[in-house]
Amino acid sequence: MEQRHLGRTGLRVSRIGLGTLTWGRDTDEHDAAELLKTFWDAGGTLVDTADVYGDGEAEYLLGQLMDGLVPRRDLVISTKAGSVPDPDRRFDCSRGHLLSALDASLARLGTDHVDVWHVHAYDPATPLEETLQALDIAVASGRARYAGVSNFCGWQLAKAAAWQLAVPGARTRLASTQMEYSLLQRGVEREVLPAALDLGIGMLPSSPLGRGVLTGKYRGDATPADSRGASEHLAPFVAPYLDDTASRIVDAVTTAADGLAVTALQVALAWVRDRPGVTAPIVGARSAQQLTAALSVETLSLPDEICRALDDVSAPVHRYPDHDWSTL
Secondary structure (H helix, E strand, O other): OOEEEOOOOOOEEEOOEEEOOOEOOOEOHHHHHHHHHHHHHOOOOEEEOOOOHHHHHHHHHHHHHHHHOOOHHHOEEEEEEOEOOOOOOOEOOOHHHHHHHHHHHHHHHOOOOEEEEEEOOOOOOOOHHHHHHHHHHHHHOOOEEEEEEEOOOHHHHHHHHHHHHOOEOOEOOEEEEEEEOEOOEOHHHOOHHHHHHHHOOEEEEEOOOOOOHHHOOOHHHOOOOOOHHHOOOOHHHHHHHOOHHHHHHHHHHHHHHHHHOOOHHHHHHHHHHOOOOEOOOEEOOOOHHHHHHHHHHHHOOOOHHHHHHHHHHHOOOOOOOOOOHHHO
């Protein structure tokens, strides 16, 4: 698998990443082992997790598999901290909480460092400089090699990156940002992606298949019994992308796939993988068969005319101040 630099850093990662959102909950040890081995055999290196996935079970399971199935040195492990199971405070990005969470993640993963450590979301109750200091401490202490953020909007990302760049050598520059990005969710193109491109921050798209909808499995009001849309706790996650607008985009993806003699999954994943500023979409598969289907996109590059057609049918509304005011 082709490797790409993560933002403006020397770290190289596979251009498709493996997500572990369901590990330890819907994905058991046997299935996780198959997924990781399939990914590794295909040349994949970037594995993304978080301390809250499966209440820590995803990290623990990954650590167990690295112990005997796949060498730790062959993987680029990315994890996140800051989300907390508190209805009154969804995120705690205080320095104390983040560093304690990182230590707990390392214990579950069975490693002395993670390759990329992300702040899971912006915490308005904590001064940003305090949150960012935790990243500096983590990298300086060797517990993390690189640092990034997740789910930061445009101004939050720009402010965080500028703060880190203000003192070169003393603060850790942001390597990456993880955001939802797909043909069904192009909101990052308004401000986040332009900021990331300007600042040399690699984009790691989550849900690159529109939460599974872009595979075409939900066309015609169909809901496969083994899909996320049929899952009690994941159905609300899928529901926002089952409207008429999404249906038109899925139809266009399917038409493109038919014309290229490939699958809708391959078309949707190739589109986001090759967008400017994107380093590696994070794919969360339920089975090795699904993952193999996703990894087959390695040999596919979409023709320019297909990309333009998909861009047009899924184009978000970008008006002032995102575009030059004189064109309005």
